[in-house]
Amino acid sequence: MNIILIRTIIMYLFVTIGIRLMGKRQIGDMQPNELVVTFLISEVATIPMQDVEQPVINGIAAIFVLVVIEIIISVLTMKSIKFRKIMNGQSKVIIKNGQIDEQAMKKVRMTAVDLIEMLRDRDVFDISTVAYAVLEVDGTLTVMLNPADQPATLKDIKIKAKKSGIQLPVITDGKFIEESISALGITKNDVNKRLKSKNKSVDKIFLMTLDRYGNYNLIEKGKKI
Amino acid sequence: MSRLIIAIILAVALIALSGFSYYFVNNAYKTVSDNIELCKKAFLSGENTVNACQNAKDDWEKKGKILDLFTPHSITDEISESLARLYPLAETESDEFLAECAKIKQKVKIIKRDFQINLRSIF
CATH class of the missing domain: 3.30.240.20 (bsu07140 like domains)
Structure with missing residues (x-):
């Protein structure tokens, strides 16, 4: 039992590393070869987890062989149109x-x-x-x-669009998100000023999103959107 | 690009691991076979059989630990059991000793055979 627990943790870590090395993709967005590799990895990982007679290293080696193949194939599909057609087909x-x-x-x-x-x-x-x-x-x-x-755009109906950018979360669950604040090129003080103008304090905010043009959304804790 | 470098490093590591396991299995096969031959000779001449068996067991304990990393544990356990069984048989004049020696050699041969790159191993 103990061995299965330890083996499961080891295989989980290696499968996670393998999948991370392959890159982020949702199952539905995967190319055929990526889907095959993902299925194979999950299948290969279960063998040493269930069968304690099998050396863990065999499972790990198989996972990494699949990852290496997948990375090499993805590089080749990027470089060669012909290879891409063979591996992924064509739209x-x-x-x-x-x-x-x-x-x-x-x-x-x-x-x-x-x-x-x-x-x-x-x-x-x-x-x-x-x-x-x-x-x-x-x-x-x-x-x-x-x-x-096609649906009419603002341009079609000749209306000038209000400037807006991507809204980033600057406060979540009463805490500042430093990365978002620095990505917007502002400081915590700027955010606090906005909150003060609305008589709110940071600790009472569930979510605050802000864009670089100053447009923002505020959701207080325990209140409706 | 960084992913490709990681893939190359992984590929090199996997090839190195594969090469090491291949070398180690061949080496273990040779050591165990030689030791078993010495046991057989000692048994047939009636001299120092227990010592020869002890050497074979000691060498196997060292090799077996690393072999367990690459081979199914059941087969390495069977070899350990057979080597342990040689002691009581060493002091008898039973043919079972020779049979046990042959069994050990065969099992190590199976491990070696499974590491050889050939059609049988692959398919």
Whole structure:
């Protein structure tokens, strides 16, 4: 039992290191080779965890071999278009100029129902509004609507947009987030001044987000948004 | 780029580990085989069999600890058991001693064979 506990901790650490070395990706965004390596790593890791007869080093070596292969393949796919095509395949245009390409759909084994479902997933409920639809290598569908069906932007309706940037959390749970404050090029005093103008104190704030143009959002502890 | 460097370092470390394990298993095979041959000779001549067995056991204890890192523990445990069984048999004139020696040699040979790169080991 003790040995299984220790082995599990060791394998957990090595699997985590391996996955971190491979880089951050969500399962759905993975390329085929990344998905295969992730599944294999999880499978390989369980063998020395469950079977105490097996040396842990065999599992660790297998994990790192997979990680090395994955990194080398990802570098090669970055450098060579041909290699990328072989390893990851190519995106396929399913709808072109409003015309469904049935041959392309057959090639990717996609049915009309699949296409409708994927369009709905993209908030497109009327297929006639689609100008282009591309099936990406990770299996997601990228959709471009006809110009007439695209939502109007502020530019289209000639309204001047208010300047805004990415809001960063500057206070969470009553504590300053130093990294965000320095990333915005301000000081804690600047944040405090804003709070004072609203008669609030830091310790009462659940979340405060701020952008570089001074736009902010405040949520007090125990209060509704 | 840093990931690629880490991958290269890992690859080198894995190759080094693989090379070391291959060398170590071959070395352990040779040591155990030689020791078992000495035990057999001593047994057949009736001289210093216990000492030869002790040497074989001592050498195995050193090698076995590291071998456990690369090979399934069950096989190294079986070799340890067989070596321990040689003592009581050394003082008899039973053929079981020779049979036990052959068993040990065979088991070490299996470990060595599993480390050889050939179609059988791979598939």
